[in-house]
Amino acid sequence: MILHIKLFWSFFKIGLFAFGGGYAMIPLIKDEVLKHGWLTVKEFANVVAISQMTPGPIAVNSATFVGYRIASLSGATVATVGVVLPSFLLTLLVAKLVFANQDKWFVKGVFAGVRPAVVALITSALVLLLPTSVNSLVQGLIAITVLVLILKTRVSPLVLIFLGGAYGLLVALF
């Protein structure tokens, strides 16, 4: 029981302070998990690798993995709820405040500044992922083809993800 509370609290803190998403969260999660001796450094590195190979955010993946290793299914559930709860509370609070005042000049002003910045943040996420994602001419062509297809046609992004994965498997097997 005390273990469950500790798990919950640790991952609640991670969820609360994990600004920047993705890679920015890694040091925070590492500190918390090593401090309690829940994983070794090597195990933690494996969790990061697993997170990259599976869908889902690294914070959520780590919570599920660590919770399961420490206290089985109930541990996994408690840790996962803990890491998501701060986002839930903050999102509801901010959504209420922002969307209720959408017509006010100051909210308009904030969005006028923030919208172009978001374009930049998305582009910089792309630049960050580029070196590990595109390492050959074919992979470059795939990325450009997907970009054009999404912008010009109604093809489903999910179909493109599957086709990409199938291509990767084909290259590896033959």
Next chain:
Amino acid sequence: MGLIDYSKLLGLFFSFLRLGFFTFGGGFAMIPIIERELVRRKGWLTEDELIDSLSVIQALPGAVAVNTALMVGYQVAGGLGAALAAVGVIIPSFLVILGIAGVYHQVQDSALANAFLDGVRPVVIGLIGAAAVKIGRRVLHSWGSWVISLVTFVLVTGFGLSPVLALIIAAAVGLILQSATSNEDDTDDPAY
């Protein structure tokens, strides 16, 4: 807000359940999928509402995928919608990780998973690029917005400025531009 729209709540849950399987690449690759499913096909959300949701999310702590589910769920169906969308988007990774944690010692060899991802990663790049182009087309309509976007990009990518700080600065610049060019009753949007 009258009756609870159960078909919308269920729809949200299943849309994000499906999305949960495809949140490779830090959550941004979800944007074209959400745009296609919830904006164009179901019409539950306008393009502008999606962009505003994404803007708010960037300033909050937590995972992009989860926060996107929460904010879009809230926009479509309030607090209950937010909760269901978030549970939906988490279930796939929760199950996958449970599976892996259970058989952890047998999965040292992940050659096939790596091969699959070698093909998925460039697709994710294309999806994120398409999201940037689409939102850019809608949002970058004045020299002011271009300057904000370019300066933010250089500071974040080149100088490692934290995205949260970048957003606070951009919000301040937007406020200054807005208050300099319009008063409270003005409905113009000078920044566009």
